[in-house]
Amino acid sequence: MSEKHSEHDHDHGGGAHAHGVNPDADRRWLTIALALILGFMAVEVTVGVIAQSLALISDAAHMLTDAVSIILALIAIRLAARPARGTYTYGLKRAEILSAQANGLSLLLLGGWLAYEAITRLFAPPEVAGGLVLATALAGIVVNIGAAWALSRANRSSLNVEGAFQHILNDLYAFIATAVAGAVMLFTGFARADAIASLIVVALMVTAGIGLLRDSGRILLEAAxxxxxxxxxxxxxxxxxxxxxxxxxxxxxxxxxxxxxxxxxxxxxxxxxxxxxxxxxxxxxxxxxxxxxxxxxxxxxxxxxxxxxxxxxxxxxxxxxxxxxxxxxxxx
The missing domain is CATH 3.30.300.30 (ANL, C-terminal domain)
Structure with a gap:
């Protein structure tokens, strides 16, 4: 006669903390990063319109996706912390994967729109105030370093937090490209540098978006x-x-x-x-x-x-x- 055992390994630890996650600390660091991003984004949109800089507006749009990704991460952390009950036998832990999918998709969609605008400006570049672009981009580098540092203190082993961190890191690189473009326009008058910097931002956004969709998609499709x-x-x-x-x-x-x-x-x-x-x-x-x-x-x-x-x-x-x-x- 067959003897059957349907056994579980019960040493799963005590919830989130068993996996090296401190939800309260994560929320605190994410909130600090969100405040930095939202505050500077408002400034950047204003300066971008005044300077007629697509690179700055692109950076601001990227910062908007940064803010959305952090907000989604905060919501997902709260949902994932709820205990498993009823028909949700794993709880709502997959909320962070859905958040990562939303982050990746937003990067691709926004990148497509910015690529179109940048290519248009390559053919008909407007006059751009290079000095304003350079100063704003340098300030943005400082803000993004602060936001990236705050997110690095959170649990980056979470795909959700890592998605928000990748948003911020890509924005940091984008600000560096925008600062270079601002310097070029200021000292040489080459107006197309603004559109070229925007395309660099787009390339970073698409790379990060594809990575997030790929990694979260593997989880949703139950891949090993x-x-x-x-x-x-x-x-x-x-x-x-x-x-x-x-x-x-x-x-x-x-x-x-x-x-x-x-x-x-x-x-x-x-x-x-x-x-x-x-x-x-x-x-x-x-x-x-x-x-x-x-x-x-x-x-x-x-x-x-x-x-x-x-x-x-x-x-x-x-x-x-x-x-x-x-x-x-x-x-x-």
């Missing part, structure tokens, strides 16, 4: 964490004593830095299912930092234990989800 090969994990589990088959193996990420694994494991008839499960979970935790592991361990039928590896795709379950990994019938 970067650097983890599910087939290699299955082979490693199969190499352990008494294990004859691993199927329904899934590795995904609940939210930033919270990978999880589930699998159905079959062991030799007569083997101690509980002991095998403990050994496998120890292996996953110590070797791969997979602490959220759910393993269902059953005894294999005698017929299954003798089956040829070339028939491995048939599987133990009627409808296996993914490849069936089976050891050689002669290994044990």
């Amino acid at each position: 964490p970067a650097g983890i090969d599910p087939d290699a994990i299955a082979d490693e589990l199969l190499s352990q004593p008494h294990v004859v088959e691993v199927h329904d193996l899934h590795i995904w990420v609940i939210t930033s830095n919270q990978p999880a694994l589930s699998a159905h494991v079959l062991v030799e008839p007569g083997a101690d299912c509980h002991a095998v499960r403990v050994d496998l979970q120890t292996l996953l935790s110590t070797g791969h930092h997979l602490n959220h592991a759910t393993l269902q361990v059953d005894h294999a039928d005698d017929d299954l234990h003798q089956i040829s590896s070339r028939d491995a795709l048939s599987g133990h379950c009627a409808d296996p989800h993914g490849p069936v990994h089976r050891s050689s019938p002669h290994r044990h």
